[in-house]
Amino acid sequence: MKKIYLAALLTLALGVAGTAGADPYQSNPYSLVYDHAITQNVKNEVNIHPVNYMLHGVKIAANVYTPANYNPAKKYPAIVVAHPNGGVKEQVAGLYAQRLAELGYITIAADAAYQGASGGNPRHLDVPYYRTEDIHGMVDYISQYAGVDTDRIGALGICGGGYTLNAAKSEKRVKAVATISMFNSGRVRRNGYMDSQLNSINERMAQAAAARAAEIKDGTVSYSGNVDFDALSDESIAKIGTDLYREGMLYYGRTHRHPNSTFSYTTSSLMELMAWDATDNIELIDQPLLLIAGEKADSLYMSEEAFAKATGTQDKELFKVPGATHIKTYYVPEYVDQIVNKLQGFYGRTLK
Structure with a gap:
């Protein structure tokens, strides 16, 4: 398979990943890499249940978290949690899934x-249709889970929350929608991060089309966004000019590395990504909507745009976490606690 290395801005916009250096995932039987993660299922406490299910012929790997004293004969509200671009369920998505189960x-x-x-x-396809179907698929599965009240299902999208917004436009089984550090993949792949690549849109689209042509011709799959984290020095990371990319390198490449998390995506995915936008038809969202973003995040503009365009609901809020950047909403206890408290009030009110 052919590897294509793009400029740092395009590369880092996906999130980061790699093979674990300190192997934190190996110390947890569920390979979770967040603080206070479950290491064993204890009676009368929050438990984790690895599950698999089929979605359009693809086997999906997931973790279900059940509350303390879970009784399948009772009825509980449920929340589907979508992971960031480049991330996996064992990282920040698992952290918030566990906290909400608590x-x-x-x-x-x-x-x-x-x-x-x-x-x-x-x-490593990163195609909006499939990423949106991932959320529909989680709703399908959790709707059949013992104890779930299907009238009280919420959705939470982290970073790649643009896909959760897209799903919510038609996913009326979801009664409340929230995002954390929302990242509009279509806008960033098309325009560059912070609209930094507006002058090369058609050129990059042509590269994506050429990559697809090669796939069809002889099965050669080209990849973009490859990063060798072991070859990156802390000094070179420190020189990255944006908080999202600099702190993302440290989060995904150093402190919360997981072997299943990868920067890489098929170059041909850009054909779909660059022609798509999470805010298109966003007025179709008529459910209660909560957008959470760091006050100091350089990705804040994407949540602000989505909030302004989401005219289909009057029950909406943009909550800016004081002092937080994009990546710090993933793991810093001070910010995570604030976000969990905000989510508690939001889902508690909308999923009664």
Whole structure:
């Protein structure tokens, strides 16, 4: 398979990943890499349940979290949690899924099809249709889970929350929608991060089309966004000019590395990504909507745009976490606690 290395801005916009250096995932039987992660299922506490299910012929790997004293004969609200671009369920998606389970929700965090521990070939497709179907698929599965009240299902999208917004336009089984550090993949792949690549849109689209042609001709799959984290020095990371990319390198490449998390995506995916936008038809969202983003995040503009365009609901809020950047909403206790408290109030009110 051919590897294509793009400029840092395009590369880092996906998130980061690699093979674990300190092997934190190996110390946890569920390979979770967030603080206070479950290491064993203890009676009367929050439990984790690795599950698999099929979605359009692809085997999906997911974790279901059940609340303390879970009783399948009772009825619980549920929340589907979608992971960031380049991330996997064992990282920040698992953190928030566990924290919400501590509040009494049944939650599910699944690896996207063609990514992580889920099946599907070629690997690392990042196509809006499939990423949106991932969320529909989580709703399908959790709706059948023992104890779930199907009238009280919410959705949470982290970073790649643009896909959760897209799903919510038609996913009326979801009664409340929230995002954390929302990243509009279509806009960034098309325009560049912070609209930095407006003068090369057609050129990059042509490269994506050429990559697809090669796939069809002889099966050669080209990949973009490859990063060798072991070859990157801390000094070179420190020189990265944006908080999202600099802190993302440290989060995914150093402190929260996981072997299933990868920067890489098929170059041909850009054909779909660059022609797509999470805010197109966003007025179709008529459910309660909460957009959470760091006050100091350089990705804040994407949540602000989505909030302004989401005219289909009057029950909406843009909550800016004081002092937080994009990546710090993933793991810094001070910010995570604030976000969980905000989510508790939001879902508690909208999923009664």
